[in-house]
Amino acid sequence: MTEPSVEELRMLLAVQARGSLTAAAEELGVTQQAVSQRMRALERRLGLALFARAARGTTLTAHGRLVADWAQGVVDQLDALSAAAASLRADRQAQLRVAASMTIAEHLMPVWMVSTGAHAIDARVQLTAVNSAGAIDAVRIGQVELGFIETPDVPRRLASRTIAVDEVVIVVAPGHPWAKRRRLPLATLARTPLVMREAGSGTRATVEAALARADLSLAPPAADVSTTAAIRALVLSGGGAAAISALAARDDLATGRLRRVHVDAPPFERPLTAIWDGERVLAEPARDFLAVAQRMGLGSGTGTAP
Amino acid sequence: MTEPSVEELRMLLAVQARGSLTAAAEELGVTQQAVSQRMRALERRLGLALFARAARGTTLTAHGRLVADWAQGVVDQLDALSAAAASLRADRQAQLRVAASMTIAEHLMPVWMVSTGAHAIDARVQLTAVNSAGAIDAVRIGQVELGFIETPDVPRRLASRTIAVDEVVIVVAPGHPWAKRRRLPLATLARTPLVMREAGSGTRATVEAALARADLSLAPPAADVSTTAAIRALVLSGGGAAAISALAARDDLATGRLRRVHVDAPPFERPLTAIWDGERVLAEPARDFLAVAQRMGLGSGTGTAP
DNA sequence: GGCGATCCACAAGCAAAGGTTGTGGGAGGT
DNA sequence: ACCTCCCACAACCTTTGCTTGTGGATCGCC
Numbered sequence: 001m002t003e004p005s006v007e008e009l010r011m012l013l014a015v016q017a018r019g020s021l022t023a024a025a026e027e028l029g030v031t032q033q034a035v036s037q038r039m040r041a042l043e044r045r046l047g048l049a050l051f052a053r054a055a056r057g058t059t060l061t062a063h064g065r066l067v068a069d070w071a072q073g074v075v076d077q078l079d080a081l082s083a084a085a086a087s088l089r090a091d092r093q094a095q096l097r098v099a100a101s102m103t104i105a106e107h108l109m110p111v112w113m114v115s116t117g118a119h120a121i122d123a124r125v126q127l128t129a130v131n132s133a134g135a136i137d138a139v140r141i142g143q144v145e146l147g148f149i150e151t152p153d154v155p156r157r158l159a160s161r162t163i164a165v166d167e168v169v170i171v172v173a174p175g176h177p178w179a180k181r182r183r184l185p186l187a188t189l190a191r192t193p194l195v196m197r198e199a200g201s202g203t204r205a206t207v208e209a210a211l212a213r214a215d216l217s218l219a220p221p222a223a224d225v226s227t228t229a230a231i232r233a234l235v236l237s238g239g240g241a242a243a244i245s246a247l248a249a250r251d252d253l254a255t256g257r258l259r260r261v262h263v264d265a266p267p268f269e270r271p272l273t274a275i276w277d278g279e280r281v282l283a284e285p286a287r288d289f290l291a292v293a294q295r296m297g298l299g300s301g302t303g304t305a306p
Numbered sequence: 307m308t309e310p311s312v313e314e315l316r317m318l319l320a321v322q323a324r325g326s327l328t329a330a331a332e333e334l335g336v337t338q339q340a341v342s343q344r345m346r347a348l349e350r351r352l353g354l355a356l357f358a359r360a361a362r363g364t365t366l367t368a369h370g371r372l373v374a375d376w377a378q379g380v381v382d383q384l385d386a387l388s389a390a391a392a393s394l395r396a397d398r399q400a401q402l403r404v405a406a407s408m409t410i411a412e413h414l415m416p417v418w419m420v421s422t423g424a425h426a427i428d429a430r431v432q433l434t435a436v437n438s439a440g441a442i443d444a445v446r447i448g449q450v451e452l453g454f455i456e457t458p459d460v461p462r463r464l465a466s467r468t469i470a471v472d473e474v475v476i477v478v479a480p481g482h483p484w485a486k487r488r489r490l491p492l493a494t495l496a497r498t499p500l501v502m503r504e505a506g507s508g509t510r511a512t513v514e515a516a517l518a519r520a521d522l523s524l525a526p527p528a529a530d531v532s533t534t535a536a537i538r539a540l541v542l543s544g545g546g547a548a549a550i551s552a553l554a555a556r557d558d559l560a561t562g563r564l565r566r567v568h569v570d571a572p573p574f575e576r577p578l579t580a581i582w583d584g585e586r587v588l589a590e591p592a593r594d595f596l597a598v599a600q601r602m603g604l605g606s607g608t609g610t611a612p
Numbered sequence: 613g614g615c616g617a618t619c620c621a622c623a624a625g626c627a628a629a630g631g632t633t634g635t636g637g638g639a640g641g642t
Numbered sequence: 643a644c645c646t647c648c649c650a651c652a653a654c655c656t657t658t659g660c661t662t663g664t665g666g667a668t669c670g671c672c
Contacts, residue, residue: 003388006312007630016535022648034631036649041630047395055639055648060533062408062435063394069412069534070387073557077383080561081376082309088369089353102368106375115562129368174601227366228375229322251379255386256421256602295480296562313659328619340660342620347659361619361668 006078008042009071011035012050012060016068020057080110087113087127094126096285099138100148101202103166104272105129106228107247108148108293115292125289132202139275145286147275148293150202159278163293167246168206168268170194171258173236179259186214186265193222195234195242202270207243210268232257243268312384314348315377317341318356318366322374326363386416393419393433400432402591405444406454407508409472410578411435412534413553414454414599421598431595438508445581451592453581454599456508465584469599473552474512474574476500477564479542485565492520492571499528501540501548508576513549516574538563549574 014024015035025035043050050064060068087098087109100109109127116125128144135147136155147158154160170189172178190211197203208218222240225231228248235242235258252258274290276282282290320330321341331341349356356370366374393404393415406415415433422431434450441453442461453464460466476495478484496517503509514524528546531537534554541548541564558564580596582588588596 003312003384006309006384009387013535016533017539020648030630031632032649033633033651036651038630040650046391048391053649057648065533066394066408066412066435067387067391070383070390070416072535074380074383074387076557076561077376077380078309078312081315081373081380084376085352085354085373088372102372106372110376111561129372227322227371229319229378233323251382255382255417256598292562326619336659337661338620339622339662342622344659346621359620363619 002045004042004045006075008038009074011038012042012064012068012071013075015039015051015058016060016064019059021053023057076114080114083113084110084127087125088129089126094124096124096146096283096289097126097128097144098146098148098289099128099130099135099144101132101135101150102129103150103202103245103247104148107245107250108272108296111296112289112292115296116289125285136275139277142277145276145283146289149273149275150270151205151273152271154273155275157278158275160273160275161290161294162271162273164272165269166272168203168243168270169246169249170241170243170261170263171235171249171253172241172261173238174256174259175238176241176259178241178261181261183264184261186211186263187216189241189263190216191219192241193219195223195225195231195239196221196244197225197231203243203245206268206270210265214265308351310348310351312381314344315380317344318348318370318374318377319381321345321357321364322366322370325365327359329363382420386420389419390416390433393431394435395432400430402430402452402589402595403432403434403450404452404454404595405434405436405441405450407438407441407456408435409456409508409551409553410454413551413556414578414602417602418595418598421602422595431591442581445583448583451582451589452595455579455581456576457511457579458577460579461581463584464581466579466581467596467600468577468579470578471575472578474509474549474576475552475555476547476549476567476569477541477555477559478547478567479544480562480565481544482547482565484547484567487567489570490567492517492569493522495547495569496522497525498547499525501529501531501537501545502527502550503531503537509549509551512574512576516571520571 011024011028014027015021018024018027021035021039022032025032028035039051046067048063048067049061050067052059052061052064098109105127106129113125113127128138130138132149132151135144135149136158138144139147139158140155148163150166170178170184178184194207196207204218204221211218223234225234228244231242231244232252234240241261249258249260253260274293276286276290317330317334320333321327324330324333327341327345328338331338334341345357352373354369354373355367356373358365358367358370404415411433412435419431419433434444436444438455438457441450441455442464444450445453445464446461454469456472476484476490484490500513502513510524510527517524529540531540534550537548537550538558540546547567555564555566559566580599582592582596
């Protein structure tokens, strides 16, 4: 059975919003017949009666409303991808250039971009994904107006504001022995090789700093990997425990693919900080964007607002 | 500019996982040329260089990895939709029939379905979405083996187990005056008409019960609406404040479309409870499914584990 | 340095999915 | 009973995406 396409999901949502196939067709800029055809095909594919068709219009059945709500999640994700990808594209003269560390670019920028789009901040944002050091440099040389870093050391000469506090969490596959433990001693963690991102990424530094505060040092990592997908694959295939950003783990924890291990120690926290050139006045688009970032922080999920 | 299709995103993920266009093509059951063509089209559409093509294979650029991680979110959502929709389809003799209240069916079943799929519980689940009373009846008459309800009254004769605690939250649009307030007095809430789901849905009962404990009663609702989309539309268009499940609000809070208002009172909580016929022994698939539900609870996001 | 293997890209042909125009039928409101 | 609005059926057509066939580049190995 083939899966529903995003166009079909968008059509479904349009029908729900407008209350008839004809109105939905108008909204989407196609003919009524096209909508009728496609929605019928969607029902056939899913094997569900989604629509209650009547002379006054078409409403959704209970099943239809369920599917529509799930569809909303899909299109929201896709819209976030589109918005974020657009901000990565450099072929357009942007009114605001931003350099963000990987974690922030990956997990927060999509949300921020959708938000700026929705609230019509009059700025086209151009995003560059770098590491924290790169973001600092980019701000220093004036290549970007705004930077976002995930290391605690706030460089001199640059103005900064902490946006949120990220947490590095320990995750394992559901079958892993640690998955059942309520609290893992810090010493046990210290002597266990972990899967984590490459050295530069700040994740390791955060864990090492936390261990150092308890006079412990970190075992050599089990693996240095450079992509979230690789970490996921490793951990899921029984590759042991991984230390990753709570932001990166969030979806996998929500869907049960990964389990969080609570370590018997203070949280491994690190600030997410916005930086800019303190000797210049921040332009309008930058100020607006900073406000959005500050307001939304990590979103509702994990972590702690400042 | 047209948006990327899910097929393209799946292809991108396959290339990332396998390390070459050729290998990805094999995995997807198409020719290498098809992948090459489509990925080139994807790059053109997004205006980004996603791939580093070499004689040894193709890896993703930094941009490519970012887009791939975002793409993972999209396909995960779509897979959840597919799995949940499959469980709604009744045309297949299911080994486990479940009746769930709307909130649970809408927000938790997709996650649970994906999880049972992944962990290969050998049960095809057939889901019926009803209200809490309907779920109780369905279990009583033996129409389903397992029910999930969101009301505190645990009926006699039925065995039950609390899966998680859901919370009803008050949300407003970002521009609403309440959005800025740190704590809203309960009395203010009580005399403000709220947007909420229709009477049967349990949401109103939960709020009313909480107010009753403070000797307050609820103002007549501003509107009774039956779909999440309608609530969202109302609130966003300045329609005031809404009372909805934290599960339903979660994504909108995360993306900043809605803002939560913290009420100066204990949380409006209600248990999410699994029920089954206490006089029968629970069959294997039902026990397994119950274990999944119990283990995952609300996922990582909102609410409190039992 | 030549040779084979591997991987990716270009080009032409083809099948299918999706959209359009044209038309018919049913249910409400007047 | 009529008009209006909305949805479905049918034939045609355009576009999209896949296939087969082929060429060119890079790496590893003798």
